[in-house]
Amino acid sequence: CGGYPLSIFFIVINEFCERFSYYGMRAVLVLYFKYFLRWDENFSTAIYHAFVALCYFTPILGALIADSWLGKFMTIASLSVVYTIGQAVMAVSSINDLTDHNRDGSPDSFQLHIGLSMLGLVLIALGTGGIKPCVSSFGGDQFEEHQEKQRTAFFSIFYISINAGSLISTIITPILRG
Numbered sequence: 001c002g003g004y005p006l007s008i009f010f011i012v013i014n015e016f017c018e019r020f021s022y023y024g025m026r027a028v029l030v031l032y033f034k035y036f037l038r039w040d041e042n043f044s045t046a047i048y049h050a051f052v053a054l055c056y057f058t059p060i061l062g063a064l065i066a067d068s069w070l071g072k073f074m075t076i077a078s079l080s081v082v083y084t085i086g087q088a089v090m091a092v093s094s095i096n097d098l099t100d101h102n103r104d105g106s107p108d109s110f111q112l113h114i115g116l117s118m119l120g121l122v123l124i125a126l127g128t129g130g131i132k133p134c135v136s137s138f139g140g141d142q143f144e145e146h147q148e149k150q151r152t153a154f155f156s157i158f159y160i161s162i163n164a165g166s167l168i169s170t171i172i173t174p175i176l177r178g
Helices: 006-036 041-093 111-141 148-177
Strands: none
Touching (some): 111 148
């Protein structure tokens, strides 16, 4: 594959998709809180920032898990599953019909939606933060000593994929919402 290990392509594509998913969800999260859960602006913003803070705290946990227990690959694989489940739980939490027993188009009770939303956000924070300290170094580990040029190019491509996923999702997700 052009002198690159095959696993590199999976790592770059996975990182693009993960960042697309994360930033896409974040782009509409406060709107979800305000207009679906009917929280006021201050509370919505506070929960949003608590979620973001948790996402920046959990890399410490991910590093500890990788370094002392599972290793980089199993940490990435396990917490990617946690992340995916978190995104699925967030999607399910936004389904009106879960609690719309009288079929008027609006949930009758928000407790289930709030509980699922908070569970989903915690799982997403664990997943995204947990894999963050592992992915780039795991990618670098795929190269042999004589592949210094490819390793350097990988890190450039890797960070481009992160920024491209973030940028594209931040633009596209609000458009798709409309």
